Amino acid sequence: xxxTRRHAESAAKLALxxxxxxxxxxxxxxxxxxxxxxxxxxxxTAPDSGPTGPSTPGPVTSGVIPGSQADLAxxxxxxxxxxxxxxxxxxxxxxxxxxxxxxLQRYRNAQVRVEGNADERGTREYNLALGARRAxxxxxxxxxxxxxxxxxxxxxxxxxxxxxxxxxxxxxxxNRNAHTAIVxxx
Amino acid sequence: MMRSILLAVLxxxxxxxxxxxxxxxxxxxxxxxxQPLPIAIPAMTGxxxxxxxxxxISGNLDRSGLFRPLDPNSFIEKDLNIAVQPRFAxxxxxxxxxxxxxxxxxxxxxxxxxxxxLWDIYSEQQLLGLQFTSTPENWxxxxxxxxxxxYERLTGxxxxxxxxxxxxxxxxxxxxxxxxxxIMDQDGANPSYLTxxxxxxxxxxxxxxSQEITYMQMRPDGSxxxxxxxxxxxxxxxxxxxxxxxxxxxxxxxxxVAFSVERGGNSDIYVMxxxxxxxxxxxxxxxxxxxxxxxxxxxxxVFNSDRGGTPQLYVMNADGSGVRRISAGGxxxxxxxxxxxxxxxxxxxxxxxxxxxxVMSPDGxxxxxxxASYLDEGPTWAPNGRVLMFFRETxxxxxxxxxxxxxxxxxxxxxxxxSGSDPAWSPILD
Numbered sequence: 001x002x003x004t005r006r007h008a009e010s011a012a013k014l015a016l017x018x019x020x021x022x023x024x025x026x027x028x029x030x031x032x033x034x035x036x037x038x039x040x041x042x043x044x045t046a047p048d049s050g051p052t053g054p055s056t057p058g059p060v061t062s063g064v065i066p067g068s069q070a071d072l073a074x075x076x077x078x079x080x081x082x083x084x085x086x087x088x089x090x091x092x093x094x095x096x097x098x099x100x101x102x103x104l105q106r107y108r109n110a111q112v113r114v115e116g117n118a119d120e121r122g123t124r125e126y127n128l129a130l131g132a133r134r135a136x137x138x139x140x141x142x143x144x145x146x147x148x149x150x151x152x153x154x155x156x157x158x159x160x161x162x163x164x165x166x167x168x169x170x171x172x173x174x175n176r177n178a179h180t181a182i183v184x185x186x
Numbered sequence: 187m188m189r190s191i192l193l194a195v196l197x198x199x200x201x202x203x204x205x206x207x208x209x210x211x212x213x214x215x216x217x218x219x220x221q222p223l224p225i226a227i228p229a230m231t232g233x234x235x236x237x238x239x240x241x242x243i244s245g246n247l248d249r250s251g252l253f254r255p256l257d258p259n260s261f262i263e264k265d266l267n268i269a270v271q272p273r274f275a276x277x278x279x280x281x282x283x284x285x286x287x288x289x290x291x292x293x294x295x296x297x298x299x300x301x302x303x304l305w306d307i308y309s310e311q312q313l314l315g316l317q318f319t320s321t322p323e324n325w326x327x328x329x330x331x332x333x334x335x336x337y338e339r340l341t342g343x344x345x346x347x348x349x350x351x352x353x354x355x356x357x358x359x360x361x362x363x364x365x366x367x368x369i370m371d372q373d374g375a376n377p378s379y380l381t382x383x384x385x386x387x388x389x390x391x392x393x394x395x396s397q398e399i400t401y402m403q404m405r406p407d408g409s410x411x412x413x414x415x416x417x418x419x420x421x422x423x424x425x426x427x428x429x430x431x432x433x434x435x436x437x438x439x440x441x442x443v444a445f446s447v448e449r450g451g452n453s454d455i456y457v458m459x460x461x462x463x464x465x466x467x468x469x470x471x472x473x474x475x476x477x478x479x480x481x482x483x484x485x486x487x488v489f490n491s492d493r494g495g496t497p498q499l500y501v502m503n504a505d506g507s508g509v510r511r512i513s514a515g516g517x518x519x520x521x522x523x524x525x526x527x528x529x530x531x532x533x534x535x536x537x538x539x540x541x542x543x544x545v546m547s548p549d550g551x552x553x554x555x556x557x558a559s560y561l562d563e564g565p566t567w568a569p570n571g572r573v574l575m576f577f578r579e580t581x582x583x584x585x586x587x588x589x590x591x592x593x594x595x596x597x598x599x600x601x602x603x604x605s606g607s608d609p610a611w612s613p614i615l616d
Contacts, residue, residue, distance in 0.1 A: 087451070113407070120579070123520040123534050123563050124388060124608065125433045126490065126497055128409075129446065129453040129474040132430050136451025153407050156430055156448070160386060165360040167560070167581030 067107040069182045076100045079163075080138060082176040085122070087133040089141055097138060100180055101145035109185030114138045116156040117163075117179065119172035124158055131156030131178075138178040153183075222254040223340065224281050228261055230288040230302070231268065235325045239300065242329035243286060245373060246347045247336065249589070250573070251596030256282055268301050277307045284313075286336060298322045304336055314339050326375055327615070334614070346568035346614065347372060351575065351600075352390040352399050353609040355379065356584055365607075367401060369416070372568075372611070374601035380414060389433060389564075389608050393440050396612045400424070400434040400443055411445050413460075424458060425465060433476045437484050437504075444468070444478040444487060455489055457504070468506035477521045480504070481528060481548070488512070488522040488531055488548070499533060501548065512550030521564050524548070526613075527571035530592070534563050534576075543576050543590060556594035561585075566611045575600055577607040 064070040072078045076099035083090065089097065104110060116131030116138075135154035143149045164171035227244045230236030247253035262276040268289040277285050288302030297319050304314035316335055318328045327348060334345025355368035355377075367380035367387050381387055381403075390401035399414050411434040413422045425431065430448035437444065437457075444457045447467075453474045458465045469475040473493030480487055485504055490497045499513040499522050513519040517537030524531055530545040535555065541562045546553040561579040568574070572592055579585040585607040587600035600609070 120561065122518075122536070123477070125446070125476045126474060126492075126520045128388075128430065128432055129448060129476050132448040132453065133451040133474070140451075154429070154451075155404075155408055157386070157404075160363070160365070160388075162361060165582065 067110065067185075072100065072103055072180065072182060076103045078181070079177045079179045081173060082134055082178070084119075084172075084176065085130070087130065087137045089137055093138075094141065097141050098145060101142050101147050104142070104147045104151070107185065110182050111151050111184045112153075113181045113183045114142075114152060114154045115161075115179040115181055116154065117161060117175055117177050118156075118159045119175040120159045120162065120167070121172060122159060124160070128156050128158035131158050134176075134178045138180070142180075222252055223283050224256055225253045225284040225286065226256045226261060226277055226280070226282040227286045228258060228264075228266055230290050230300070231266065232290040233292055233298070235298070235322070236288065236290040236300075239288070239290065239325055239329040239332070240286070242326055242373065242375075243333045243336070245601070246330065246333040249373070249598065249601065250337065251591060251598075252337075252341065256280060268303065271310075271312075272305055272307075274305075274307050274310045277305075282307050284336075284340065286332075288332070292322065293319070296322065298325060298328065300325075300328050300332070302332055304339060326371065330372070343572055344570040344614070346570045346573060346611075348615050349569060350392075350396065350612045350615070351566075351587075351609050352380075352392060352612070353587060353602075353606045354387060354390070356605040356607055357383075360582070360584070367399070367414070368606070370602060374603070377602065377604075380416075380419075389610075391435050391610045392612045393436050394438055394613060395440060396615055399610075400436060402432045402434060411443065424460075425463070433478065435479055437480050438482050439484055444480065446476040446478070455487070455506075466506075468502065469509070479523045479531075481524045482526050483528065486548075488524055490520045490522060490533075499531065499546075499550070512546070512548065514550060514553070523565055523567060525567050525571040526569050529571070532565040532567060532574055534565065543574060545592060554594065556590045556592070557588075557597060562588075564608055566609050568611050569613045575609045575611055577609060579607075 064074055077096040080093035080096050114135040116135030118127035118130045135156055139152045139154050142152060162175040164174035225247060227240050229240045244255040248255050260280045262279060263273045266272060266287045268287060272285055285305040285307055286302060288300055291299045293299050299317065299319045301317045303312055306313050314335055318331060320328050330348035333347040337345035349372045350369055351372055352369045355366045356363055358364045364383040365386050366383040367390050368377055369380055370377035386404040388402040390399045392399055397416055400411060402409050402411055408429045410431050411424045413424060424443060427447050432446050434443050434445040442457050442459055444455060446453045447456050452472055453476050454467060455469045455475045455478050456465045456467050471491065471493045473491045475489055475491045478487050478489040486501055487504055488499060488501050491500050497518045497520050498511055499519045500509055500511050502509040517535045519533050519535055521534045522531050531548055532543065532545050535542045535544050540558045542555045543557045543562050543565045544553055544555040559578055560581050563577055565574040565576045573589055575587060575589050577585045578588045584605040587602050587606045587609050589600050590597045
């Protein structure tokens with residue numbers, strides 16, 4: 001009987017731990033990029049999904065300019081995110097970067113600048129160096145996926161160009177990123 | 187008649203100045219503000235600017251935390267005359283331990299002459315009697331020099347009031363901050379911008395003669411370090427490294443600048459000879475090596491590196507040899523700055539979700555934490571090595587300049603109303 005109770009207790013504890021782990025994982029999973037949003041309908045609100053009513057005058061579709069920053073952001077994602085004080089690429093980051101590499105193969109004139117960023121929980125100079133590590137990690141990965149290094153430069157803004165203004169962990173996660181900016185050839 | 191009294195008093199000053207420190211008032215700088223010394227600073231007589239000078243002196247001494255300027259409304263003796271002794275009994279009655287009085291005259295040719303005396307009320311002695319002359323628009327500097335003289339006489343330490351601070355003035359929302367280099371007097375007066383805010387700037391530092399500053403500025407494809415001559419406003423880029431170049435600091439003799447260069451994601455420390463413009467690489471480690479700072483004799487450099495996993499403080503010889511870690515761990519240590527006295531290294535420490543300003547001895551011993559908040563960063567030493575300025579940011583707020591003394595007891599916002607970061611204190615001005 002004691003044993004069963006103990007079992008029950010540890011099961012409950014385990015469940016708690018699991019929930020905590022799950023919510024932690026949720027916290028650390030890929031955040032939605034904030035920042036500038038392309039003026040394109042997408043996702044569940046896209047007009048071509050689901051049944052439509054009786055057809056009225058022909059639809060006017062709008063879209064991003066192919067090869068533009070907005071196109072990169074929409075079709076591949078132009079920002080990858082990092083764990084606290086880390087510069088190794090997470091699986092969600094390599095997924096995005098694979099798509100970026102494909103996109104860059106398609107738009108061969110595009111020159112990009114990879115901009116490394118850090119959250120505010122570090123000193124300015126250290127975070128500048130950390131952002132440079134992140135930008136460099138992205139550049140190296142893209143190069144390994146066939147993007148010519150001569151098309152890519154890097155820069156770090158450290159903690160001084162946040163995209164999320166809050167001081168909570170969610171904002172910090174947003175701000176630990178590397179942004180792939182098209183500087184010419186779009 | 188008047189003249190002979192003045193001469194007699196001057197003779198008395200001379201005698202007083204030669205006296206060894208007997209049972210006179212003393213202020214212990216190292217202990218901080220356990221009991222700040224009550225001091226009376228009535229408005230100086232003579233020209234109207236006398237009251238302003240007294241106000242500036244009073245503000246300086248008050249902010250040091252070592253002195254408590256008394257309310258002028260409590261003063262009993264109103265008709266102080268620089269040429270005669272004060273009525274000590276009147277000042278004892280209001281518990282003043284020291285008295286500063288003075289007189290301002292405008293000489294022929296328009297020069298300002300300020301005579302002042304510092305009195306020890308209980309020993310009924312004059313501790314200082316000095317005269318300053320300057321151009322009238324320089325009255326604030328005269329007030330700072332008088333403040334320094336008083337501080338030095340009563341604490342036995344050099345003052346730090348006739349100094350300036352260069353910093354990054356910040357404006358605009360967090361997601362679109364404008365950052366400009368700015369300079370002001372140590373007490374927040376005479377602020378002016380040195381750059382227009384079109385490019386991001388960081389980490390200005392004074393040259394040893396206070397005539398130049400070195401700082402980092404972003405370029406479209408990286409960052410560079412620059413020299414800016416404060417008199418000519420001439421700006422000059424140092425070196426032409428690709429990538430990020432940052433964290434510039436002068437050597438104590440002004441002949442070199444140490445800085446970080448980033449290449450392929452790795453940051454190392456270099457030093458440039460300013461005459462030949464040749465650079466030497468001092469570290470070659472895959473870790474982040476940055477925030478170098480020279481020892482006051484120029485023989486060593488303290489810096490932070492994460493070669494051991496987390497950012498810690500290391501000391502090396504100025505040629506890059508003999509690297510050894512000095513911080514003991516248990517936190518993340520960055521932005522070390524060697525005290526001008528050589529006895530302490532100040533740093534930013536990140537531990538337990540908070541940021542602190544702390545000090546340790548150059549061998550890593552005797553760590554003391556002076557402040558803690560959501561974000562305290564980037565200490566800079568006053569030239570006497572007794573006070574630190576740094577910047578503090580509250581969650582979601584904008585950074586402000588703060589000061590703390592080495593005891594950690596006197597912590598207060600710096601007298602600058604705007605938002606600022608990355609302060610650097612000048613040496614004592616000439």
